[in-house]
Amino acid sequence: GAGVSQSPSNKVTEKGKDVELRCDPISGHTALYWYRQRLGQGLEFLIYFQGNSAPDKSGLPSDRFSAERTGESVSTLTIQRTQQEDSAVYLCASSLVGTEEGNIQYFGAGTRLSVL
Amino acid sequence: DQQVKQNSPSLSVQEGRISILNCDYTNSMFDYFLWYKKYPAEGPTFLISISSIKDKNEDGRFTVFLNKSAKHLSLHIVPSQPGDSAVYFCAARSSGTYKYIFGTGTRLKVLA
Numbered sequence: 266g267a268g269v270s271q272s273p274s275n276k277v278t279e280k281g282k283d284v285e286l287r288c289d290p291i292s293g294h295t296a297l298y299w300y301r302q303r304l305g306q307g308l309e310f311l312i313y314f315q316g317n318s319a320p321d322k323s324g325l326p327s328d329r330f331s332a333e334r335t336g337e338s339v340s341t342l343t344i345q346r347t348q349q350e351d352s353a354v355y356l357c358a359s360s361l362v363g364t365e366e367g368n369i370q371y372f373g374a375g376t377r378l379s380v381l
Numbered sequence: 382d383q384q385v386k387q388n389s390p391s392l393s394v395q396e397g398r399i400s401i402l403n404c405d406y407t408n409s410m411f412d413y414f415l416w417y418k419k420y421p422a423e424g425p426t427f428l429i430s431i432s433s434i435k436d437k438n439e440d441g442r443f444t445v446f447l448n449k450s451a452k453h454l455s456l457h458i459v460p461s462q463p464g465d466s467a468v469y470f471c472a473a474r475s476s477g478t479y480k481y482i483f484g485t486g487t488r489l490k491v492l493a
Contacts, residue, residue, distance in 0.1 A: 372424030
């Protein structure tokens, strides 16, 4: 597609349920990022995938959070046993690492997660 | 520990005047910096970048200045337009990684 696509755009769930958020990066982009933005806060780095390298998971806040990426395509962010504090907008971005252009991350519109 | 700080949560500027958004960082290993603009309900969009080998980069109405000794960068928008009203984030990375650390953002409001 032309840009980074995220689904769903909105997700309302009950505390304790698991949720899966999906990200389709720009075709050909080798790097994929997940961020979280809580209300009134900045972008909080969660995880970074680059090609076949081991992902940088240093930003995942707890073991309830996990993410996978299939090759250089779709990624899913899974949150298990959701808590109200998980309510936020989850943003995905992709970039073409290895070039000057690779410094630019292209973001999706995000998934707004509300945990009741 | 917030490595990238935007100490002004909001800024209001009159249309046609200059907007100056500031960003401070603590990690001396940061060597590449970006500014993003974000409208409500949209993802951030890239605005302008600067490498640590430069102290200025200009693109149309937007100029980014980098002061490495002060670990400070700023974004100047001249002239400011109502359509520039958005949240602006600065981001930084260290050499050898494409993992960026973002600031908390500054909400700019340009008054017509």
